Amino acid sequence: xxGSSIKYAxxxxxxxxxxxxxxxxxxxxxxxxxxxxxxxxxxxxxxxxMRYNQCNSPEDERMxxxxxxxxxxxxxxxxxxxxxxxxxxxxxxxxxxxxxxVICLAIAVMLITYYCWFAxxxxxxxxx
Numbered sequence: 001x002x003g004s005s006i007k008y009a010x011x012x013x014x015x016x017x018x019x020x021x022x023x024x025x026x027x028x029x030x031x032x033x034x035x036x037x038x039x040x041x042x043x044x045x046x047x048x049x050m051r052y053n054q055c056n057s058p059e060d061e062r063m064x065x066x067x068x069x070x071x072x073x074x075x076x077x078x079x080x081x082x083x084x085x086x087x088x089x090x091x092x093x094x095x096x097x098x099x100x101x102v103i104c105l106a107i108a109v110m111l112i113t114y115y116c117w118f119a120x121x122x123x124x125x126x127x128x
Contacts, residue, residue: 081105
């Protein structure tokens with residue numbers, strides 16, 4: 001696939017993931033259609049990110065480094081969100097959330113922060 005078609009596949013997979021997460025979050029339920037859309041979206045996102053970031057070729061170390069740092073920062077933001085939710089729920093400072101809602105929120109935040117960090121590091125050019 002060319003670079004532009006990989007980007008379109010990435011956006012399409014992201015739409016599947018975010019729409020299915022929103023459906024599961026707001027309806028507080030998991031059904032087979034939403035779950036299938038989520039799994040399909042994740043497969044498309046992971047596959048297109050691997051192709052886009054050229055994880056199979058040793059030629060562009062910079063892109064692999066950007067992807068790795070973006071994933072690391074995304075993971076840290078997800079853990080921070082879950083710790084913050086735990087703290088807020090302990091003191092009853094937030095609306096009660098089910099396990100489905102917490103998982104959907106954590107996955108969505110991790111994906112959004114990955115895309116933001118990836119865009120930031122790509123515009124910056126390199127990681128120091």
